Amino acid sequence: MSSIKRQLLFGLLGLVLAAVFLGAAAVYRQARAELDELFDYQLRQMALSLRDQAFGAPAATAPGPAAEDFDFAIQVWGADGVRIYLSRPQAALPAGARLGYETVETDVGAWRVFSLRQRELVFQVAQPMSMREKFAAAAALRTIAPVLLLLPALGLLIWLTVGRGLRPLEAIAAAVQARTPATLAPLADRRLPQEVRPLVEALNDLLRRLGAALESQRQFVADAAHELRTPLTALRLQAQLLERAAGDAERKVALDAVKEGITRAMHVVEQLLTLARQEPEAGARPFAEVELVGLARLVIAELMPFAEAKAMDLGMVGAEPLRVTGDREGLRVLIANLVDNAVRYTPERGRVDVSTFMAQGEAVIEVTDSGPGIPADERERVFDRFYRRVGGGAGGSGLGLAIVKKVVERHRGRIALADGPGERGLTARVTLPLAGTAPPT
Numbered sequence: 392m393s394s395i396k397r398q399l400l401f402g403l404l405g406l407v408l409a410a411v412f413l414g415a416a417a418v419y420r421q422a423r424a425e426l427d428e429l430f431d432y433q434l435r436q437m438a439l440s441l442r443d444q445a446f447g448a449p450a451a452t453a454p455g456p457a458a459e460d461f462d463f464a465i466q467v468w469g470a471d472g473v474r475i476y477l478s479r480p481q482a483a484l485p486a487g488a489r490l491g492y493e494t495v496e497t498d499v500g501a502w503r504v505f506s507l508r509q510r511e512l513v514f515q516v517a518q519p520m521s522m523r524e525k526f527a528a529a530a531a532l533r534t535i536a537p538v539l540l541l542l543p544a545l546g547l548l549i550w551l552t553v554g555r556g557l558r559p560l561e562a563i564a565a566a567v568q569a570r571t572p573a574t575l576a577p578l579a580d581r582r583l584p585q586e587v588r589p590l591v592e593a594l595n596d597l598l599r600r601l602g603a604a605l606e607s608q609r610q611f612v613a614d615a616a617h618e619l620r621t622p623l624t625a626l627r628l629q630a631q632l633l634e635r636a637a638g639d640a641e642r643k644v645a646l647d648a649v650k651e652g653i654t655r656a657m658h659v660v661e662q663l664l665t666l667a668r669q670e671p672e673a674g675a676r677p678f679a680e681v682e683l684v685g686l687a688r689l690v691i692a693e694l695m696p697f698a699e700a701k702a703m704d705l706g707m708v709g710a711e712p713l714r715v716t717g718d719r720e721g722l723r724v725l726i727a728n729l730v731d732n733a734v735r736y737t738p739e740r741g742r743v744d745v746s747t748f749m750a751q752g753e754a755v756i757e758v759t760d761s762g763p764g765i766p767a768d769e770r771e772r773v774f775d776r777f778y779r780r781v782g783g784g785a786g787g788s789g790l791g792l793a794i795v796k797k798v799v800e801r802h803r804g805r806i807a808l809a810d811g812p813g814e815r816g817l818t819a820r821v822t823l824p825l826a827g828t829a830p831p832t
């Protein structure tokens with residue numbers, strides 16, 4: 392499992408080590424340059440002092456420093472190219488070198504040689520290059536040693552500091568763990584580090600939405616139970632009547648009432664299921680391109696017997712082909728509920744028109760009727776679940792417009808109720824984004 396703590400520890404230690412080694416390399420280079428200058432100067436000084444010594448006396452008699460730990464080597468050559476003096480016979484110095492400075496490769500590594508001519512004699516002072524490397528390396532080591540020694544302590548400090556920094560995450564995990572569907576209180580977001588705040592805010596947002604969804608579910612179940620109780624109570628009464636019925640005619644009337652009651656209860660249940668399916672949490676069907684005119688014609692055909700029974704004029708006026716991106720079944724339910732309401736609440740011999748058209752780059756479906764309409768101050772509330780207008784007549788569940796609203800919201804559309812085309816009546820107008828223009832859901 393990946394760990395921020397471990398990642399930071401190794402990352403930071405790696406960076407420190409890299410910086411230290413870079414620094415050491417820089418020190419080494421610098422020290423080498425300075426040592427080169429210094430040692431070269433020393434070689435020259437030594438050669439000059441030898442020459443001055445040898446000036447009056449033969450070079451061979453010059454006292455040569457012979458101590459083993461003396462790392463210089465001195466050679467003196469005579470006029471005939473014969474070596475007169477060698478300070479360290481074991482040091483295999485090259486036989487000859489150019490005058491001035493030169494670096495010479497030998498069997499025992501590179502040597503730096505300074506050669507000087509004084510009349511017939513050539514004085515050479517030499518020193519192994521490894522001396523310079525040794526000193527420079529020592530200088531570099533001196534700079535990294537303290538850091539290397541401190542490295543374990545540094546690692547421990549990083550470990551502890553990062554642990555401290557990550558503590559709010561542990562606190563949040565514990566707080567989230569403590570939440571249950573019954574206690575969805577938001578997490579405390581005071582004194583939080585800046586980096587963790589977005590996480591907590593997102594979690595709180597989720598908790599809030601979860602709480603709202605749970606509350607609306609609770610409300611929904613309570614409403615549904617209450618709403619189902621009414622037809623079921625009526626059914627029980629009708630069943631009792633059926634039981635007590637005397638004679639075939641009375642029994643038939645009672646039985647019809649029972650059947651009617653069952654139909655109503657089934658309608659409520661079906662509408663409840665439809666509404667539940669429109670909830671965004673219900674794992675909605677994927678959206679596809681839907682053609683609205685065909686869909687409207689289909690709905691009209693389905694409801695035609697209902698309209699004909701009331702001698703109503705139901706049909707499409709204006710049918711502009713419209714394509715929207717959406718859930719075909721949801722859109723069918725939407726149109727069906729609007730047309731069903733129009734047919735249901737409009738008196739006999741009334742008129743219901745459905746039209747589709749484009750307005751301001753959006754798709755519009757309009758259902759108008761010649762019925763009683765809905766007063767302006769109730770046009771919001773009719774969208775509430777189970778809300779039915781008083782004196783609206785029997786048969787409904789009060790869920791139709793709630794379902795319509797849910798479908799419209801899922802499709803990022805709008806719905807508006809307005810006066811009908813004539814003196815009376817209702818116009819229900821649904822506006823949806825055209826296919827291709829809808830933002831992804």
Ligand SMILES: Nc1ncnc2c1ncn2[C@@H]1O[C@H](COP(=O)(O)OP(=O)(O)O)[C@@H](O)[C@H]1O
Nearest residue numbers: 732733736773779780783787788789790791792
């Ligand atoms: N076209 C309409 N004309 C008049 N009243 C309407 C119309 N559509 C809806 N209503 C009123 O709005 C209420 C809510 O409608 P709805 O949500 O479809 O429930 P339901 O039709 O099951 O009663 C209805 O009870 C009715 O009073």
Ligand SMILES: [Mg+2]
Nearest residue numbers: 732787791792
């Ligand atoms: Mg209805």
